[in-house]
Amino acid sequence: MRTTQGIREHRERVMTATATRTDQGSDIEAFRADVRSWLADNFPSALQGVPPAMEGASEGKHAADMERWRERLAERGWGAPHWPQVYGGAGLDHAHVRVLAQEMGRAGAINPIPMLAGMGVTMVGPTILEYGTEEQKQRHLPGIASGKVRWCLGLSEPNAGSDLASLGTVAEDRGDHFVVNGQKIWTSGADISQWCGALVRTDKSVAKHKGISFLMLPMDQSGVRTRPIRLISGASPFCETFFDDARAEKDDLLGELNDGWNVIKRLLQHERASQTSAAGPGGRQKPEGLHDIAKRYVGVDTSGRLDDPDLRARLTQHLMDAAAHKLTAERIAAEARGNPEVSAAASIMKNSATGISQARSELMLEIMGQQGLGWEGDVFAADELSTVREWLWGKAISIYGGSAEVQKNIISKNILGLPETTQKG
């Protein structure tokens, strides 16, 4: 049993060990200075706080600046900074990536490449890095990392949503290539993407999880047709995608034939990891705190308390949830030490982030009262109108990427080890 004396001796050893860690710290600070001066030289100031439009940088008054900014980022490999340099990244570890993000945030600079690449940087790319052949990595990753090639994902089908493995889109082996037939739904940005990562059935004779493969399909071919879907928010970020004798080459298979379920499980972990920010549906943190917005609309009593005790209590609950989420994200990052992207906590964090984001939207609507019901017109301010659209769009986030219920299944089975629902004990 250790006594305080023993503890003290041990501490001296620990303190010697921490001395070496400060060397890393100075390297980080040098990198920070480098980023800062590079941003001063290369980030077009006209783009401060300007997010790239969903459809890309080719439109609007900032188009030229945005394209220049994209090119410069891509030159340094900072579009996907954690990827290896040979594939268009910068080979940075987590600590350096964080510094880069902090400095870009400070400068009001937004990295447009992950948005321009669609599902490329966040999901398809990391999966290719893991499962792709050397030839596939060299062929696909640089285009994604530079933001020049946009990817969509063909996963869900009209009859395969949460039960994704029951998908029916078929890829037939024709010797040197595959012929694909079927329909996908909720393919984000399919109408403007150059490539699609699609889950297809390659063996009907085995259990549903075991006959699935992951194919990479070029979208620019006669066998592929897309139709945008209009959502309750009025926006059309998703398409239906129809494959009618579409063609994919043999070497466009990612991972082994019939091993697509493992590929997609990994890809969805990357997706969850990318959805764990509770900053709101748009991924942007509102500069004004929710309680300040509430004070503006609701008013305060003589002692400075929000003039609606019931709202105030629920608002506090929400703000505490958001604080707990943020602290947990920081804790996970600290614990993962360099591998923050994928962890067992992804399901927890996805549900927490979506719950908080949706609760925030509901509170915003409630706080704004009549002003939180607008669809269009001058009687509503721009942020009031966007609140309504974000509220509606936000309903999707607990459905896609594995619904909240699917995440709970994952936690109860994979993390807690509870038995399968169908299993007889």
Added chain:
Amino acid sequence: MAALSEEQSLIRDQAKSWVSEKAPVRKFREMRDARIGQAYAPEAFSAMVDMGWTGILVPEAYGGSDLGYLTFGLILEELGRQLTASPLLASGLVGTSAILLGGNEEQKQAWLPNLVDGSAILTLAVDEGPRHAPEKTALAASASGDGFVLDGSKVGVLEGMAATAFVVAARTSGEPGSDQGISLFLVPADAKGVTRSARVTADSRGYADVTFAKVEIGSDALLGSLDEGFELLDTLLDRGRAGLAAEMLGIAGGAFAMTLDYLKTRKQFGRVIGSFQALGHRAADMYSGMELARSCVEAALAAIDADAGNVAELCSLAKCKMGDHLHLVSNELIQMHGGIGMTDEYDAGFYLKRARAMETIYGNQAFHRERYARLLGY
């Protein structure tokens, strides 16, 4: 779990193995059944003293190891897991913090070595009514000669029957309800005019109601500044709250482990009940809640160690989130166990009873939501 230093891991492992070998929940049951007066086993506390736990917050100059609150929290969590009873939180954390925060050099020298070696048990006497409301302190301390005379009473003083001395929050000026005019005093439990009676509570732990009838104390009994003790009291309470939250993390962890084990073994309708999705999803919610609450608790403890500017905010966050989570887990513990969870023979009830006590002490969830809102300015 926070990214622990090697040293912290060692201390946690030591606590874990000691608690499961020497002070498991079975020991708590024996103590409850014996109805022992001070509501903890003295030999268990002696062992804690021998392991250096009472010195964890104390600088080396006063005989401690100065390892900080996050480290202390690791131990409290392990104690909570098995409901190990002791004055480690009430005296080793709260009483000791009072001296560290408010004591002058003489007071530190007089108190800290004795707190470290366990000969002094110093606990905070703050609440006077059923609800935690430190600014409503009414117990009067009036100047008399070169000292003070205390008149009034305190309720639910943690480990109040075992205490050798109290940190008493008293009103030296102003009216109850005002945070001005409060002062803290160090009062020996055997001072003339101090009487105490055990408060028998559902969680079978040690609490006392203490009456101070014309208790005369010297001016050297004043801890911190006269009339301006509220800030000290609030800072002290925050440390206690963070410590409570750490122990609650262990209680919730213990309760959840019991529940999960039961879900994996209990069979009904021909299958293990954990295979029912209605239960699996609730278990997933509990697990997620635990991870989120843990982050708050560890952040609060780390903020105290770093002397950060947002300690008050984080302590209210930790106590509140942990309280909500423990509330849920302790109820689910009983519900998911069904009938057997209702029996005294099973340990589940101990966790439920302890949960509510811990939620109540130093401010329940509503108290801390209110405080959090005030701190954020709305």
